[in-house]
Amino acid sequence: MARRVRITTPVPTLEEFGERLGLSKARRRSLGPILIERRSQGDYAVRIPGADRASTVVATQREAVERARRMSPNGTILVERVRDTNRGARDKWRKL
Amino acid sequence: MPKGVAKIAEDAVFLNIPYDRKFRFLYFAYIAGLVHLGLEPRVTLGLPSGTRRLDKIAGLIESCRFSIHDLSWVSLDRNPPYATPRFNMPFELGLAVEWQRLNTAKHTWFIFEEKPYRIQKSLSDLNGSDPQIHAGTASGVMRELRNVFERTSNQPTVPEMMSTFRTISRRSRSILARTGATNLFEARVFQDLCYEARGAALSAALLKT
Secondary structure (H helix, E strand, O other): OOOOEEEOOOOOOHHHHHHHHOOOHHHHHHHOOEEEEEOOOOOEEEEOOOOOOOOEEEOOHHHHHHHHHHHOOOOOEEEEOOOOEOOEOOOOEEEO | OOOOOOOOEEEEEEEEOOOOHHHHHHHHHHHHHHHHOOOEEEOOOOOOOOOHHHHHHHHHHHHEEEEEEEOOOOOEEOOOOOOEEOOHHHHHHHHHHHHHHHOOOOOEEEEEEOOOOOHHHHOHHHOOOOOEEOOOOHHHHHHHHHHHEEEOOOOOOHHHHHHHHHHHHHHHHHHHHHHOOOOOOOHHHHHHHHHHHHHHHHHHHHHHO
C-alpha cells in the first residue's frame, strides 16, 4: 500500500466533470455556478464556467442576474466586479 | 477477475464506504475532499443487483487508478432476518488488493480507519499496511486525503476543502427534494453532490483570485 501519490492529471473543467458524471447539459446548467462577466462592448455575458461560448448576452447586469437565476435557481452566481471598492477591485468576483 | 474490461481513468478513485445514514457526513467529506483535489470519486451506487453485479464492481475497481476503503464501519447490521456484519467492503478491498498485485502500476489502494490499531485486530492479514486514521471527523478525512494525494500545483488546504464540505452538506436536503430520492445513497444524488462540490470548489477558487 502506497503512503502518498502525486497527482499530475489536470483538474477537469466543470463541463468536463459534468460530462464524465453523465449529467445532461440542462442538469449541469441548473446545478452549477454561473458567471456574469462584462464584455468589452459594455454588455453582460452569462456563462457556465469552462464553456467556450456565453449562454446569453444582455444589455444590463440586472438582466444578466435575472437570466442567471432562471438558468440556475440552485446554483451559485458569481458576478465580475465592475468597480473598484474597498471590498474588491475590478477583475475580481463577488458572490450574489 | 475479467481482464481488459475498462480503460483506466488516471484521476478516478473507487470509493468503498458504507451506505448508511449515520455515515453521511464522512460521505460528504470524501466527495468534497476528492473533488476538491481534482479527482473523480466513483461508487457502486446504481449498479444492478444479481450475478452481473460482481463483474460490474470488479470492472469499476479496474477502471479507477486509485481506491479508498473506509473500514471504520465494523459493526453488526441488526436488520432482520439475522444480525450479521456486512462483508461487502472488506470483500471489495480484497478485489482491489488482488487487482493491484496483478497490475502494480495500474492501481493503488488506501485504507482509511477511524481508530488507530483497530485494523490490526479486525483485518490482521493487512498487518504492515498502515491505514489513514481520520478519527471519524470530516476534517480528519480531508487531512488524510491531503496526506495521500499530493497535487503538483494548487494543492487545496483543509479549510478550503471544509468549505466545499459545508456547501454540499447544506445543499443535500434540496438535492434530495429535487431528485425525489429517498436517501443520499442513490446514484443520481451522488452525481449531483459531486457536481455541486466541483462547482463550489471552482467558485471558491474564483473568489480567492
